[in-house]
Amino acid sequence: MSQLAIAQIFKALGDPVRLQIVQRLSNGTALCMGELSKDLGISRQGARKQIQALVSAKVVQLHPVGREVKVQLDAVALQQGRDFIARLEAQWDKRLQALKQFTEQ
């Protein structure tokens, strides 16, 4: 996993509108564009661009069904994001432990 790909995932999550979209998708069934675009406070086309940003970062996948397009969360991206942070925290903790040992001497 490249740094850049990880950064793109975080970047995709780094916007209130996109965060809400992701949250809605984690909540239940895959939703279609139209439904997802509602109640975001922006136009349908505006929402579409945000969804496209999520697609580009591979946080979300599109599946055309008839005249609709279903939007589905990609759990892999979430995991990669969480793992990255977890690894940072592991290093952090390791250092804290070393510091603790040092002061205990």
Add this chain to the structure above:
Amino acid sequence: MSQLAIAQIFKALGDPVRLQIVQRLSNGTALCMGELSKDLGISRQGARKQIQALVSAKVVQLHPVGREVKVQLDAVALQQGRDFIARLEAQWDKRLQALKQFTEQ
């Protein structure tokens, strides 16, 4: 924790340069501005702006020491980011389990 604050944390992590800065800080001791600015491929003042972005998102804290300014990672922000994703994943898993039960009937 507001959606906006979380989005700001992710946004702060959503850039290769800032991600590298965070990674360096998780690694060891708090570094000062000058050291942190090296080998990022941008000017010192450019790096400074990126560090400021991390400060604004509370991913990092500044501590002036003499003529230097130490930069320290804030583990709380990391945890909040990871927790947010973990909660999304929990909902996701819950749904998968419900689906599994349904198909097993």
Add this chain to the structure above:
DNA sequence: CAAACATGCAACCTTTTGGTTGCATGTTTT
């Protein structure tokens, strides 16, 4: 005290982002 060092701040520039509107196109429904 002078030189070297670490940093801050402001002005400026280009590209990206986040949003809009208008119109075109394919798909159901009646």
Add this chain to the structure above:
DNA sequence: AAAACATGCAACCAAAAGGTTGCATGTTTG
């Protein structure tokens, strides 16, 4: 076949991001 629906695409715009350079300021060091 016509109407209604779901979506796509392009042009456009203002604001924010990411970077630069130049200069000012406080702090060590010799």
